[in-house]
Amino acid sequence: xxxxxxxxxxxxxxxxxxxxxxxxxxxxxxxxxxxxxxxxxxxxxxxxxxxxxxxxxxxxxxxxxxxxxxxxxxxxxxxxxxxxxxxxxxxxxxxxxxxxxxxxxxxxxxxxxxxxxxxxxxxxxxxxxxxxxxxxxxxxxxxxxxxxxxxxxxxxxxxxxxxxxxxxxxxxxxxxxxxxxxxxxxxxxxxxxxxxxxxxxxxxxxxxxxxxxxxxxxxxxxxxxxxxxxxxxxxxxxxxxxxxxxxxxxxxxxxxxxxxxxxxxxxxxxxxxxxxxxxxxxxxx
Numbered sequence: 001x002x003x004x005x006x007x008x009x010x011x012x013x014x015x016x017x018x019x020x021x022x023x024x025x026x027x028x029x030x031x032x033x034x035x036x037x038x039x040x041x042x043x044x045x046x047x048x049x050x051x052x053x054x055x056x057x058x059x060x061x062x063x064x065x066x067x068x069x070x071x072x073x074x075x076x077x078x079x080x081x082x083x084x085x086x087x088x089x090x091x092x093x094x095x096x097x098x099x100x101x102x103x104x105x106x107x108x109x110x111x112x113x114x115x116x117x118x119x120x121x122x123x124x125x126x127x128x129x130x131x132x133x134x135x136x137x138x139x140x141x142x143x144x145x146x147x148x149x150x151x152x153x154x155x156x157x158x159x160x161x162x163x164x165x166x167x168x169x170x171x172x173x174x175x176x177x178x179x180x181x182x183x184x185x186x187x188x189x190x191x192x193x194x195x196x197x198x199x200x201x202x203x204x205x206x207x208x209x210x211x212x213x214x215x216x217x218x219x220x221x222x223x224x225x226x227x228x229x230x231x232x233x234x235x236x237x238x239x240x241x242x243x244x245x246x247x248x249x250x251x252x253x254x255x256x257x258x259x260x261x262x263x264x265x266x267x268x269x270x271x272x273x274x275x276x277x278x279x280x281x282x283x284x285x
Contacts, residue, residue, distance in 0.1 A: 008037070010068075012072045017045065017068070021045060021049065024106070036049060087262065112264055121194075123138060126254055139181045140173060142171065146233055149230035171200065173252045176192060186202065188212045217256050
């Protein structure tokens with residue numbers, strides 16, 4: 001990333017981002033840079049950011065700043081997917097695993113960006129076609145049971161080869177980034193985001209075989225709903241994007257390097273230990 005002439009903001013819909021925005025606007029003004037934001041977001045805050053539509057925000061920004069939590073960060077990454085524009089995540093609230101910094105660290109971070117004292121880390125996404133439209137996720141695409149409509153009975157076809165059938169509450173197709181999200185809560189492995197891999201993880205499997213499957217990024221995975229399956233919700237980064245019925249199928253492919261995130265020296269392992277409270281066995285001493 002060269003000189004930052006335009007900064008784009010993506011805001012959490014409810015959390016207070018005024019302090020962070022003021023810091024960014026002041027920094028930008030000192031550099032002769034422009035700050036842009038989406039009309040429905042910056043319009044509710046007293047600031048000098050210029051309101052533009054999503055297409056202009058993506059096209060013009062040299063740096064995107066996500067102000068919120070993990071959901072805001074994922075939305076920002078989906079917005080910029082396929083472009084080289086880096087994303088800086090600023091956590092305004094709770095866990096914020098994907099965000100790099102908290103608000104109090106923002107002035108020092110902007111100084112580091114000015115002096116190019118940062119790195120940019122590529123992040124893989126997964127994509128599928130749903131109701132004729134492509135959808136992209138940076139954490140996961142999941143087929144989840146709908147209460148009262150039966151289990152998720154799903155056949156997994158890896159690289160064109162039938163592999164396993166799961167009966168579960170959900171079947172999750174996750175990126176390495178998403179290995180610390182829904183996949184993690186379902187018992188899947190923690191995977192460094194530097195690993196370009198696709199994880200297939202059953203949640204609460206009602207099967208003898210309940211292990212996760214890890215595929216390389218160049219192999220697609222197809223999920224086929226079996227006749228015994230209930231109607232399932234298709235969740236894209238945690239939001240319901242559609243529904244599937246028995247006999248339907250969903251093919252998921254990987255998009256390596258679909259987004260770039262700003263890193264300032266903290267490692268994935270440090271963040272995982274701190275935010276997931278990874279300590280290990282008491283018996284290990």
